[in-house]
Structure formats: C-alpha cells, structure tokens
Amino acid sequence: MGYSPERKSTVLKRMLPPNNVAIRQLSQEEGISEATLHKWRAEARGKGQLMPDADAGPEGWSSRDKFAAVLETAALNEADLAEYCRKRGLFPAQIAAWRAACEQANDWDRASSARLGRATKEEKKRVKDLERELARKDRALAETAALLVLRKKAAAIWGGDEDA
Numbered sequence: 001m002g003y004s005p006e007r008k009s010t011v012l013k014r015m016l017p018p019n020n021v022a023i024r025q026l027s028q029e030e031g032i033s034e035a036t037l038h039k040w041r042a043e044a045r046g047k048g049q050l051m052p053d054a055d056a057g058p059e060g061w062s063s064r065d066k067f068a069a070v071l072e073t074a075a076l077n078e079a080d081l082a083e084y085c086r087k088r089g090l091f092p093a094q095i096a097a098w099r100a101a102c103e104q105a106n107d108w109d110r111a112s113s114a115r116l117g118r119a120t121k122e123e124k125k126r127v128k129d130l131e132r133e134l135a136r137k138d139r140a141l142a143e144t145a146a147l148l149v150l151r152k153k154a155a156a157i158w159g160g161d162e163d164a
Contacts, residue, residue: 003032011037012044020089050088066098074099 011030014021027034050068073081073095085092
C-alpha cells in the first residue's frame with residue numbers, strides 16, 4: 001500500500017517533539033504498520049533529519065540525534081534557540097551541554113594521551129619503589145646469611161654453644 005508524501009510527512013511530524021507520539025500508538029491511530037513507521041523514521045534519519053525515539057526523553061536521545069540538534073542550533077541566536085527548544089521539548093542548557101560534549105569528543109586523543117602519561121609515570125614510580133624495597137630486603141637477607149655462616153665458623157673454631 002502506498003502513502004502520499006503529505007501523509008507520510010504529517011505522521012513523521014507527530015513523531016517529533018513536542019508531540020512525541022510513540023510508534024505503537026501512532027500505528028494504532030493511523031492504521032499504519034509499526035514496521036512501516038520504523039522504516040520511515042530510519043529513512044528520515046538517513047536524510048539527516050532529527051528523529052529521536054518518542055519514548056526516550058531528550059537525555060535518551062542517540063548521540064547522532066544530539067549532534068544533529070547541535071548542528072541545527074549552531075547558528076541560532078538566543079531567541080531562535082529558545083523557540084527551537086520549545087518546539088523540540090528541550091532546554092537551552094541541554095543543547096549547551098551537548099555542544100560541549102561534541103567539542104570535547106575531538107579532544108579525546110590529547111586527553112587520553114595525557115591520562116596515559118600520568119598512569120605511566122605513576123607505574124614507573126611504583127616499580128622504582130618496589131625495586132628499592134627488593135634491594136633492601138636482598139641486602140638484609142645477605143647480611144643474615146653472612147652472620148649465620150660466621151656464627152657456624154666461630155662455633156667450629158672455638159667450640160661454641162650447642163644451640164648455635
């Protein structure tokens with residue numbers, strides 16, 4: 001069964017905020033199968049349209065949808081941003097947080113290498129401390145062994161105690 005582009009567009013708009021009608025409910029109301037609605041949403045997403053899941057609030061949006069929202073709002077002034085947010089059921093603070101996350105995403109290599117450098121430095125310090133402790137224990141063991149050998153030799157030479 002074919003659907004007109006106008007009907008398809010109208011149904012897709014009902015999936016968007018602020019309506020956020022779930023696909024199951026939309027399927028029952030419109031008489032269109034859930035599979036068809038999922039396909040339409042996937043096609044719209046493929047074209048770059050912001051199509052979040054209805055049952056997930058803005059915090060449950062996929063990173064792709066959040067990125068699309070950041071791109072759509074990048075050039076908006078404060079008033080236009082507020083209007084955009086009202087239409088989508090968002091808050092400007094959410095857009096700002098998503099924008100910050102997107103900006104930090106490209107800084108991942110530098111941050112991870114700095115973290116790795118700190119971890120490596122800590123591990124080297126730990127290894128050095130363990131080696132120092134091992135050397136100290138080796139010296140103490142060698143001294144104890146030398147004292148035991150000297151005690152046995154002294155006992156053999158001078159005829160020492162029986163408990164030695």
